[in-house]
Amino acid sequence: MLAALRHAARFARVLWVLKRHGAWFAVRRLGPLPWPARLLVSLAALPAPGRDDEADEGKRLVAALHALGPAYVKLGQTLATRPDIVGPGLAVELGALQDRLPPFSGEAARKVIEEDLGQPVDSLFPRFDDRAVAAASIAQVHKARTADGRDVAVKVARPGIRTQFARDLDAFAWAAKWAERLSPEARRLRATDVVETLREGVERELDLRLEAAAASELRETMLGEPHYRVPEIDWHRTARRVMTMEWIDGTPLSDMATLDARGHDRHALAERVVQIFLKQAMRDGYFHADLHQGNFLVEADGTLVALDFGIMGRLDRESALYLAEILWAFQERDYMRAAKSHFKAGYVPGDRSVADFAMALRAIAEPVHDRPVEEISAGDMLAQLFATTAAFDMETQPQLLMLQRSMVMVEGLASTLDPRVNLWASSRPVIESWIRDQYGLEAQAADTLIEAGRSIGRLPDLARAGARLLERAERDGLPIDPRSLAALKGPDRPHPMTAGVIGALVGALIVLLLS
Structure with missing residues (x-):
């Protein structure tokens, strides 16, 4: 009973923050609420009149999640992978949710390092900068130097972050359980499944050894790729709450002015971002899935360096073949082939019309052909696609949800670098090469x-x-016609x-x- 009261108090604060940031629409869209929830909503809303207009809903929800803390930021990032739940437009907005928080002290970082690695910081890193160069909800990064003269980036988990996340995730689970008991809409959206997905993702991110392993695997698969690389992991200085990797001197992809001043070709960078993502997804089945500007640096020679491997995606060969066939068919404007690929993969029920589905895909794709990204709304396009799949009883494919989110993010990243870039044209060489390899x-x-x-x-x-x-x-005397034999x-x-x-x-x- 006491735990339930604590959870209820926490969610009263959540509702108050949503109201204060003008994100009350998120509550309204839950539909008719049972009376206990309505009472809690009413009481929570009283001291926070807030604004509740319809403009910039996604931005207001993002601001509210930032104000609520790390677990809510992660919840928003998880919901960004579920456009079937929050809607394509809001999924795009949540996909841009930046995981940034004020840093904790260098003294606290040193204590975590010594506890996990079992050695004094000065023996591990004769030079260690107490000032963090980046800080997020789970960890922050410090620059350091090893005894052999290598500059490294040391990622250190926030003290007490595991306990904080456990408390908030327990509250999420409690709310989801009651929501499913009281609300048909919550049952339809599988609220408890969403919370469990979030819990699994956070557990992976809280163990920095797993992030190090993800970086190591991606580095191996991308070895030899021109003008793209992943930093090397220092496994001897990596533990559950500490990850050490080589230091990268480069320009953040978000710093357009410096990129231009140093003579980097932003159009080439935009195309490289698109093509590298497709190679990882289709060729390797393992891709970087946190594709925002803060997670990439550009070295002096134009090499693109990926950072932050807490969110990764996997795609099996069957799904990769499906993706390639769909993209190729869209490239060739062969919508019948695209439709047949959906049916062959079992994504659309076999009793639906292939011709009708092909026509629906044509209606989605034709308006965006030969147009630059700046003239295409990824949110509108996804909204049409989800409306179409719903009309044809196409079930959501879990293995494609992360891919869909990542494709929207990579499109946004490319268009920020160069609004004139054409996503279809940039992806064509990769798709052609991969299909040739697969069907050769x-x-x-x-x-x-x-x-x-x-x-x-x-x-x-x-x-x-x-x-x-x-x-x-022999037993029953089964007759067989000689003509059959x-x-x-x-x-x-x-x-x-x-x-x-x-x-x-x-x-x-x-x-x-x-x-």
């Missing part, structure tokens, strides 16, 4: 081998099924399994010749 001769041979292996794996089951059929025939045998055709083995051998030969 070697890829087809590899797929043939995989399918043959699956067929061989099914042989024991087929044999057992055949034995059961023969036993039944003749048809099964066929005129001197090789056995299906023989054909499969031959196909596999030919595929293996092709792979050997091409390797």
